[in-house]
Amino acid sequence: MxxxxxxxxxxxxxxxxxxxxxxxxxxxxxxxxxxxxxxxxxxxxxxxxxxxxxxxRGHKGGRPSKLDDRERARIRELYQSRALTVQEIADKYHVSRMTIYKSIKTPL
The missing domain is CATH 3.30.160 (Double Stranded RNA Binding Domain)
Structure with a gap:
């Protein structure tokens, strides 16, 4: 104004x-x-x-994670063993490659 x-x-x-x-x-x-x-x-x-x-009260905001801790641990194992490519892991868990990379970086 x-x-x-x-x-x-x-x-x-x-x-x-x-x-x-x-x-x-x-x-x-x-x-x-x-x-x-x-x-x-x-x-x-x-x-x-x-x-x-x-x-x-214990509520946390944001979108719920597609993967639980057990799945993230298994993904980390698959990634480190190089048994599958990142794309194959993503396809197996029905998530994007970025979700796989984020789950590998995030501590359990």
Whole structure:
């Protein structure tokens, strides 16, 4: 809005009684903008509090893993033995090659 004002552009609503070409209109516009920012901050604060409470209760976010610890251990064995290629291992477990590489890197 400041950029538009510096270029001499004003905002005049046809449906609401708001006109940023007047000092009163600028005041109203800034009050609405401040309330909108306040609401966004409250939403962010409540969301973070909810996520933290969920973590305390033992919930973890994100997508569930396609592989369990036993499968990851077996994949690591197959990879280290070089019995199968990475693509063959991925096909066997119905996952992508990237999932195989990530499971090898991730500690059990």
């Amino acid at each position: 400041t950029l538009l004002q510096s270029r001499g552009v004003g905002f005049k609503s046809l449906t609401e009684n708001m006109d940023t070409t007047t000092p009163g209109g600028v005041l109203i516009f800034n009050m609405f903008a401040a309330m909108a920012q306040f609401e966004r901050d409250l939403i962010r604060e409540r969301t973070n509090a909810g996520l933290q409470a969920a973590r305390v």
